[in-house]
Amino acid sequence: MPKITVTVNGTSHTSEVEGRLLLVHYLRDTLHLTGTHVGCDTSSCGACTIHLDGKAVKSCSMLAAQADGSTITTIEGLATGNELHPLQEGFKEEHGLQCGFCTPGMIMCAADLLSHNPNPSEQEIREGLEGNICRCTGYHNIVRAIQYAANKSLVVSE
Amino acid sequence: MSNKFIGKSVKRVEDKRFITGRGRYTDDIVLPGMTYAYILRSPYAHARIKSIDTSAAEAMEGVVTIMTGEEVGHYGVPCGWQVNFKNGDTMKEPPHPLLVKDKVRHVGDAVAMVVAESRELAQDAAEAIMIDYEVLPAVIDASKAVEEGAPLVHDDVPNNICFDWEIGNPKEEVDAALASASHITTLEFVNQRLAPNAMEPRSYIGQYDNVYDKYTLYTSTQNPHLIRLLMCAFVLGLPEHKVRVVGPDVGGGFGSKIYHYTEEALVTLASKKIGRPVKWTETRSEAFLTDAHGRDHVTKAEMGFDADGKIVGLRIKTFANLGAYLSTFSTAVPTYLHGTLLQGLYTTPKIHLDMTCVFTNTTAVDAYRGAGRPEATYLLERLLDLSALEMGVDPTELRLKNFIPAFDGVTQPGYQTNVALQYDSGNYHGVLQRGLEMLGYEDFRKAQAEAAKTNKLLGVGFSTYIEACGIAPSAVVGSLGARAGLYEVGQVRVQPTGKVSVFTGAHSHGQGHETTFAQVVADRLGIPMEDVDIIHGDSDTVAFGMGTYGSRSLAVGGSAIVKSLDKIIEKGAKIAAHKLECSVDDIEFIDGKFNVKGTDKSLGFGDIALTAYVPHVYPANLEPGLDFSSFYDPTNFTYPFGCHIAVVEVDKETGTTKIKRFIAVDDVGNVINPMIVDGQIHGGLAQGIGQALFEGVEYDENGQIINASYMDYTMPRADDFPMFELDRQVTPCPHNPLGVKGAGEAGCIGSTPAVTNAVIDALWSAGHKVKDIRMPLTSERVWRAMQS
Numbered sequence: 001m002p003k004i005t006v007t008v009n010g011t012s013h014t015s016e017v018e019g020r021l022l023l024v025h026y027l028r029d030t031l032h033l034t035g036t037h038v039g040c041d042t043s044s045c046g047a048c049t050i051h052l053d054g055k056a057v058k059s060c061s062m063l064a065a066q067a068d069g070s071t072i073t074t075i076e077g078l079a080t081g082n083e084l085h086p087l088q089e090g091f092k093e094e095h096g097l098q099c100g101f102c103t104p105g106m107i108m109c110a111a112d113l114l115s116h117n118p119n120p121s122e123q124e125i126r127e128g129l130e131g132n133i134c135r136c137t138g139y140h141n142i143v144r145a146i147q148y149a150a151n152k153s154l155v156v157s158e
Numbered sequence: 159m160s161n162k163f164i165g166k167s168v169k170r171v172e173d174k175r176f177i178t179g180r181g182r183y184t185d186d187i188v189l190p191g192m193t194y195a196y197i198l199r200s201p202y203a204h205a206r207i208k209s210i211d212t213s214a215a216e217a218m219e220g221v222v223t224i225m226t227g228e229e230v231g232h233y234g235v236p237c238g239w240q241v242n243f244k245n246g247d248t249m250k251e252p253p254h255p256l257l258v259k260d261k262v263r264h265v266g267d268a269v270a271m272v273v274a275e276s277r278e279l280a281q282d283a284a285e286a287i288m289i290d291y292e293v294l295p296a297v298i299d300a301s302k303a304v305e306e307g308a309p310l311v312h313d314d315v316p317n318n319i320c321f322d323w324e325i326g327n328p329k330e331e332v333d334a335a336l337a338s339a340s341h342i343t344t345l346e347f348v349n350q351r352l353a354p355n356a357m358e359p360r361s362y363i364g365q366y367d368n369v370y371d372k373y374t375l376y377t378s379t380q381n382p383h384l385i386r387l388l389m390c391a392f393v394l395g396l397p398e399h400k401v402r403v404v405g406p407d408v409g410g411g412f413g414s415k416i417y418h419y420t421e422e423a424l425v426t427l428a429s430k431k432i433g434r435p436v437k438w439t440e441t442r443s444e445a446f447l448t449d450a451h452g453r454d455h456v457t458k459a460e461m462g463f464d465a466d467g468k469i470v471g472l473r474i475k476t477f478a479n480l481g482a483y484l485s486t487f488s489t490a491v492p493t494y495l496h497g498t499l500l501q502g503l504y505t506t507p508k509i510h511l512d513m514t515c516v517f518t519n520t521t522a523v524d525a526y527r528g529a530g531r532p533e534a535t536y537l538l539e540r541l542l543d544l545s546a547l548e549m550g551v552d553p554t555e556l557r558l559k560n561f562i563p564a565f566d567g568v569t570q571p572g573y574q575t576n577v578a579l580q581y582d583s584g585n586y587h588g589v590l591q592r593g594l595e596m597l598g599y600e601d602f603r604k605a606q607a608e609a610a611k612t613n614k615l616l617g618v619g620f621s622t623y624i625e626a627c628g629i630a631p632s633a634v635v636g637s638l639g640a641r642a643g644l645y646e647v648g649q650v651r652v653q654p655t656g657k658v659s660v661f662t663g664a665h666s667h668g669q670g671h672e673t674t675f676a677q678v679v680a681d682r683l684g685i686p687m688e689d690v691d692i693i694h695g696d697s698d699t700v701a702f703g704m705g706t707y708g709s710r711s712l713a714v715g716g717s718a719i720v721k722s723l724d725k726i727i728e729k730g731a732k733i734a735a736h737k738l739e740c741s742v743d744d745i746e747f748i749d750g751k752f753n754v755k756g757t758d759k760s761l762g763f764g765d766i767a768l769t770a771y772v773p774h775v776y777p778a779n780l781e782p783g784l785d786f787s788s789f790y791d792p793t794n795f796t797y798p799f800g801c802h803i804a805v806v807e808v809d810k811e812t813g814t815t816k817i818k819r820f821i822a823v824d825d826v827g828n829v830i831n832p833m834i835v836d837g838q839i840h841g842g843l844a845q846g847i848g849q850a851l852f853e854g855v856e857y858d859e860n861g862q863i864i865n866a867s868y869m870d871y872t873m874p875r876a877d878d879f880p881m882f883e884l885d886r887q888v889t890p891c892p893h894n895p896l897g898v899k900g901a902g903e904a905g906c907i908g909s910t911p912a913v914t915n916a917v918i919d920a921l922w923s924a925g926h927k928v929k930d931i932r933m934p935l936t937s938e939r940v941w942r943a944m945q946s
Contacts, residue, residue, distance in 0.1 A: 020278065034186035035179020037409070039357045040442040044868030047357060075179035088177040092169055095837045099668030100176030101357040101409030107177065122881070129876035133868065135357050135410050136668045138844030138905075139876040141837060 004068040008033065009077025017064040024048040026064035027074060035075040035104045039133070046132030049105035050074050056112030058131070075104035078111070086149040087111055096145030098136035106132050110146045119150055160684040160749045163677035167833035168687065172672040181407045184361035184378045185439045192363070193222050195425060195438040196280035198270040198287055199447065200262035203296035203519040203861020204309060207260060207269065211288040215272060218286060220279035222432050225271045227259025230427060235418050236392040237484035240639040241321050241493050241515075249321035252312040252517075254483035256393075256420045256427075262291070263311050263482035264519050265861055266447025268420060273428050273436055296519035296861040300479035301456045303516045311482055311517040318517045320480055320489070325497040325511050326577050332510040335471030339462025343545040347930050349533045351454035351479070351855040353446055353871060354526045356667075358409020360449060361439040364425030368433060374402045375426055380411040380665050381705020384642070386697050388418040388486070394426065401426075405695040408667035412845070413525040414449045415667070416707045417486035446866035451855055452526020454479035455492065455533050461506075461541040467551055469560050471508040472500065474537065478515045481522035488524040489515065494638045495530030495626070501575035502538040503586040503622050503799060504560040509576045519861045525707065527845055527906040531625040539621040539911035544929060547922050553620050553915075554594060561586045561622075567892035572794070579626060581797045582899075583889050589823045590622055592885055593801035596821045602805065610923040613810040616818070617920025621802040621912035627900035628713030628796035628891075645791035646710070647702045648718030650679070650726055652784035654771035656764030658683065658690045661787075663703015664715030665695050668841075669902065670834045671711060677830050678716055678896065682723045683763055684750025701787055709900025712830065713796050713891065720895045721788035729784060730766045736777040737761060737769060796891045796899035800824035802908035804847075804916040810924065813941025815851060815917055817880055822908065825887040827899030832886075835901045840882055842905020848874040849906075850913035854934050872934070 001016040008031060015030055027033045027050070036059060039047035043061040050059045051073040078085045087107045090096065097103040106129065113120060113128035120128065125146050126139070134142060175181050212224045234253040241249050257268050270287055274280035297303045297311065303318040311318055326332070336342060363376040373396065379385050382405040389403075390396045408415060421438050428436040440448065457476040464470050478492035497511045528535075542560075546553035562573050567583035574580050602618055609616040629635065632643035649661040660679055664671055676690040683690075693699055706715070727747050734752035735742040744755050753760040769776065770784040805819040822839055829835050852872040856864050865871040890897030910933075917935050921928050921944060928943045 018278070028186075029188075032188070033179070034183075035181070037183070037358070038185070039359070039409075040868040042442070042867045042869040045357065045442075075177075079178060084177070091177050092173040095167075095170065095833045097173060097176055098670070098837060098841060099357065099410040100173075100181045100407065101183065103176050104179050123877070126877035126879075133357065133873050133875065135355055135412070135845070135873070136841045137837060138840035138842075138874075138882065139879060140840040140882050143876065143881070 002065040004065055006067050006070055006072055008072045009074060019065060021064045022060055023062050023064045023067050024059040027059060033074050033076050037101055037104060039101065046109055047102050047105040049108040049132065051108060051112065056109050075107060078107065086152045087146065090145035090148035094141050094145040094148050096137065096142045102132060102134045106134065106142055114150055114153065119154060159747065160681050162681060163687060164681045164830050166831070168673055168677055168831055170670050170673045171676065172670065183358055183407045183409055184363060184376045187363060187376055187406065189363065189365055189435040192435040192437055193273050193275060193432065194277040194280050195428060195436050196272050196277065196284045197268050197421065197438065198272065198284040200265060200267040200269055202262060202291055202293050203265050204294040205262050205291040206294065207258065207262065208290040208292055210270065212270065215283040215286040218283040220275035221283045222273045222275065223428065225257060225424070225428060227255060227257040227269065230257050230424070231255045231259040233393055233423060235420055235423065236388060237489060238486045238641050239490040240641060241323055241489045243321045244324055249489060250315045251484060252315060254420070256424050264521055265863065266444065266521060267482070271424055271428065273432060298518055298520055298857045298859065298861055300454065300477040300516040300518060303518050304477070304514060311519055315517060320515045320517055323493050323513045323515065326500070326509040329510045332471045332473050332508045335508040336460060336462040336473055339470050340465040341463045341549055342460050343541055343548055344460045345541055345544060345930060346458045347540065348932055349453045349455040349457065349536055350933050351523065352452045352526055352849055352853050353855050354412040354414035354449060354452060355873060356410030356412055356414055359440045359442060359445050360415065360419065362422050362425045363435055363437045364429035365435040366430040366433065372400050372402065373426055373430070374404065375422060376404045376406060377422055378408050378415055379405045380408065380415045380667060380707055382665065382695055382697050383663060383703045384705050385418050385422060389423055389426065393423045402698045405665050408665070411667045412527040413452065413529055413707060416705065417450055417524055442868060443866050446863055446871065447521060450485045450522045450524035451481065452523065453533060454523050457537060459537050459541060461545060463545060463549065467549065467556055467559050469504055469506045472506050474500065474511045476511065476513050478513060479518050479520065479523055480515050481520045482517060483522050485522040485524035488522060490640070491525050491530040496534050498577045498579050499531050499534035499624065499626060500538065500577050503562055503624055505562055506576070520857060527842065528903045531903065532846070532907045532910060535621065535623040535907050536911045539623065540914060543620060543915035544918065554590060557590060557620070557622055558587060580794065582794055583892050584797065584799055585825070585887065585889050586622060586799060588887050589799065589801040589825055592887060593803050593821050593823045596883060596885060597803050606923050615808040615810055615920040615924050617806050617808060617916040617918070617923060619804045619912040619915025619919055621908045621915065623802070623908040624797055624799040625903060625907050626795040627709035627798055627903065628792055629708035629710050630795055631793055632791050642704070643791065644704055645789045646704055646715040646718045647787065647789055648715060648722050649701055649787035650719060650722040652726060652767045654768055656685065656689065656767040658685065660690060660692050660719055661700040662692060662694045662715050662719060663700055663705065664711040665706045667706070669706065669711055670831065674712060674830045674834055675716060675719060679719065679723065682720065684748070685763055709902040712896065712898045713894055713900050714790060714792055716896055716898065717792070717894045718788050718790035721790050722786040725786040725788065726784055730763070732777055732780055733766050733769050734761050737775060793893050796827065798824065798826040798899040798901065798904050800904060800908055802912040804912040806913065806916040806920055808917055808920040808940060810944065813937040813944065815935055815940060817847060819880060819883060820847070821883045822905065823885045823887060824904050825889050826901040826904060827891040828888060828897035829886065830898065836884055838901045839884055839905040842903060843882055843909045844874050844879065846906040846909030847879070847913050850910045850933055850935060852934050
C-alpha cells in the first residue's frame with residue numbers, strides 16, 4: 001500500500017493507504033475529520049471541498065495517494081483558536097446555513113473565491129458557487145454571508 | 159412572560175457546530191467493532207428472480223455475513239395511511255419486503271445485503287453474488303398502467319390500481335355547473351416526478367447490545383419515535399423499551415426522511431445476527447433509486463366561469479403514480495393532502511376530483527416538500543392565469559373577483575370548503591395587493607409590451623396559494639385513514655438552579671428549533687436564552703414524539719412546549735404564594751418574577767425552582783420538582799397562504815428562461831424568528847422554482863432513471879436565482895397558543911405555478927398562444943412551444 005505524508009490543519013500525518021482510497025474518505029475515516037462531507041458520487045455537489053496547497057479542491061475527486069506531500073486545510077482548521085474565520089462568522093450572522101451539510105464545502109469554496117477576488121459582485125459570488133449545491137437556503141443568505149465576510153475582511157485590511 | 163426574543167431575528171444557537179465542522183451526522187459516527195453494509199440492488203425494473211448464489215461472495219475477504227430475501231423476506235415495512243376505494247373496499251396493500259426473494263419491482267429494489275469489514279470489501283463481495291433474472295416488461299406511466307394488458311407490478315393487484323377515490327361535490331352537480339358555464343378552461347398536464355435530494359444521503363447504524371438485550375438505531379430521520387414505533391410494532395416485533403432510536407444531526411429531509419425505510423430494519427437485524435454494529439450509508443445514485451420521490455401526477459382539469467368571470471365549477475381527473483411499493487404516507491399525499499386543497503383561495507361552488515392511485519415499476523412516491531399541496535396549487539394557479547389569458551381579462555382581477563372574503567376565525571367563523579376542510583383565518587386580498595405594489599404592476603405591463611418587440615420576452619406569473627399545515631388533529635386524520643395520532647410532545651424540566659431543559663418530539667434537520675423553541679421558552683419564563691437547552695432526536699431522552707413534517711414543528715411541537723410552560727408557571731405560582739404567604743390568585747408572573755400584585759414582594763424564577771427541589775418551606779399536598787410533560791393535539795390544521803409573483807425573461811431565439819425577479823408575500827401567522835422564517839421561504843422558493851425550470855426524474859421505457867446522479871439531474875445552483883424579494887402579512891392562527899401557522903413548505907407550494915405562468919405569459923405577449931409546457935421548462939421545450 002502507498003505510504004503518504006500530509007499536513008492537515010497544521011499537523012503532519014503519515015499513513016499507509018489503499019490505492020483506491022479517496023482523499024475525502026482518508027480525511028473522514030482515517031483522520032476522523034468528519035466536517036468534510038460526501039453528498040454525491042460524481043464530484044458535483046462540493047460538500048467535500050477542502051483546501052489543498054491553498055486551492056479549493058473537491059476531495060472526492062482525487063486519491064489520498066495523490067495528496068502525498070501536500071498541505072491540507074479542512075473546515076476544522078479554518079478558525080484561529082476560538083476566533084471564527086470571517087466566513088464562518090458571516091454564515092452565522094446572515095443565516096447562511098440550515099441543515100449544515102453543505103456548509104463546510106460552501107465556506108471552503110467561498111474562502112478560495114475571496115482569496116482571488118476580495119470584493120466580488122453578487123453575480124461573481126453566485127458564479128463562484130457554481131460547483132456547490134445547497135438544498136436548504138436557496139443560496140440567498142449564502143450570498144449575503146459571503147458579502148458579509150468580504151466587507152469585514154476589507155475593513156480589517158484597510 | 160417577557161418580550162425580549164419572540165419576533166426577533168435571534169442568530170441560531172446551533173450554527174457553531176456546523177460552521178466549524180463539528181456537526182454529527184449519522185455517517186460521522188464510528189462505533190467500536192463497526193462493520194459496513196452494502197446492498198445489492200436490482201438492475202431491472204421488473205424481473206423474476208430465478209436463483210441467487212452467494213457462495214463465492216461469502217468466501218471473500220472481510221465478509222462477515224450476507225442476507226437475502228430467503229432469510230428476511232418475510233419482514234416488510236408498512237404503510238401508515240389507509241385509503242379506501244370509492245366502493246368502500248380497502249386499498250390494495252401488497253407487502254414491501256426488506257429483501258426481495260421472488261420478483262423485483264423497480265430498479266434499485268433490494269435483493270441482498272453484504273456486511274463486511276469495510277465499505278469497499280462489502281461492495282467487492284456484492285459484485286460476486288450471482289443472480290439469475292427473468293426480465294419482464296415494465297410499466298412506468300401511471301395513466302398507462304391501468305390499461306388492459308399492462309404488466310402487473312403486483313400479480314394480485316388488478317390493473318395496478320391501489321385504489322380509486324373522490325372528493326368534493328357530487329360529480330353530477332359539477333357536470334351541471336360546467337354545462338352552464340360561459341367559458342371553460344381545459345388543461346391537461348403532468349406534474350412531474352421529483353427527487354427530494356436532501357444533501358445528506360440516508361445513513362443508518364444498527365447496534366445490538368447482548369448484555370442488556372438492547373438495540374440502538376442511529377438514523378438520518380425526521381421522526382425517530384415514529385421509526386421506533388413502526389419498526390418495533392409493525393416490522394420486527396421488538397419490544398419498544400428495548401429499542402433506542404437516535405436521529406442525530408440530519409442533513410435535510412424535505413419529506414424524504416419521514417418514512418420507515420427497509421434498510422433501517424436490515425441494519426438492526428444484521429447487528430443482532432453478528433453481534434457488531436452495522437453501518438449503511440447510501441450513495442447519491444442509490445438515493446435517486448430508493449429515497450421516496452415526490453409528485454408524479456397526470457391530470458386533466460376543467461374550470462368553468464360565468465359571464466362575469468366568477469368560477470362556477472372545477473372538474474379534475476388525476477392519475478397519481480405511487481411507485482412499486484407503498485411508502486409510509488404515500489396514500490395520504492394524492493388524497494387528503496391534495497384533494498382537500500382544491501378549493502384554493504376561491505369561492506368555487508362545485509368541485510369534484512376523481513383520483514386513481516396506481517402502482518408502477520418505479521421508485522416509491524411519497525411526500526416531498528409540500529406533499530399534495532403543491533400539486534393542488536399548481537393545478538389551480540395554472541388554471542387561473544390560463545383562464546385570464548383565454549378570456550382576455552387580467553389575472554389579478556380574476557383572482558380578486560373570486561377570492562374568499564377576509565375572516566379572522568375569531569369574530570368571524572372559519573371558511574368551510576367543498577373539499578372537507580375548514581380554513582382557520584385568512585386575508586387573501588391583502589397578500590395579492592401587497593405583491594402587486596412590490597411588483598409595480600402597471601410599469602411592468604408597459605415594459606412587457608416593449609419587450610415583446612425584442613428577442614427577450616418578459617412575462618409575469620401569479621400564484622396565490624393556500625396550504626394545510628400543522629398536521630394534524632388526530633381524530634380528524636384518524637377518520638381519514640391515518641394509522642397514527644399526529645399530536646406532539648413537549649417536556650419542560652426546570653433544573654434546581656432555574657436552568658431549563660426542554661425535550662421535544664419535533665426533530666430539527668435545518669429548521670432551527672434549538673433557537674426558535676428557546677426563544678419561546680425564554681420569553682414565557684422571563685429568563686435568558688442561554689438558560690434554555692432544546693433537546694431532540696433521541697427516544698431514550700425524549701419521552702415521545704411524532705416528528706417534523708407538514709410545517710408542524712412550531713404549531714404543534716411548540717404548542718406542546720407552551721402547555722408544559724403553562725403548567726410550570728401555574729405550579730410556580732402555588733409555591734410562590736406559599737412562600738410569600740398570599741393567595742395564589744394574588745400572584746402574577748412577569749419578566750421571570752412571581753410578584754404579589756400591588757406590592758413589592760416578589761420571588762425570582764430561580765428561587766421558585768430551587769424551592770421546588772429543596773422543598774423545606776413548601777405547600778402541603780404539592781409534589782416537589784418542577785418538570786412537566788404535555789401532549790398537544792391541535793383542533794384544526796393551520797392554513798398559511800400567500801402571493802408569489804415571478805417575472806421571467808424568455809430568450810426568443812434559444813427558449814432559455816431567466817428569473818428576473820421573484821416576489822413572495824407570505825402569511826404564516828405569527829412569526830417567532832423572522833430570519834429563520836425568511837430562510838425557510840428562500841429554500842422553498844428554490845425548490846419550487848427548481849421544479850418549474852430544472853428538475854425532473856426521467857425514466858426510459860425500461861424503467862431506468864436516465865438522470866440518477868448530480869451530473870444528470872439538474873439541481874438549482876446559486877447563479878440560477880436573483881435575490882428574492884420577500885414581505886409578510888400576519889393573520890394569526892386562532893386555534894393554537896402561539897398563533898403560528900408554519901412556514902416550511904410555503905415557498906415550495908406557491909412558487910412553481912408562478913414560474914410556469916410567467917413563461918406562458920411571456921409567450922402570449924409575443925402571440926404564441928400556448929396552453930402548457932411540460933415541466934421542467936427547459937430551453938428546448940420553451941423553444942419548441944414557440945415554434946408550434
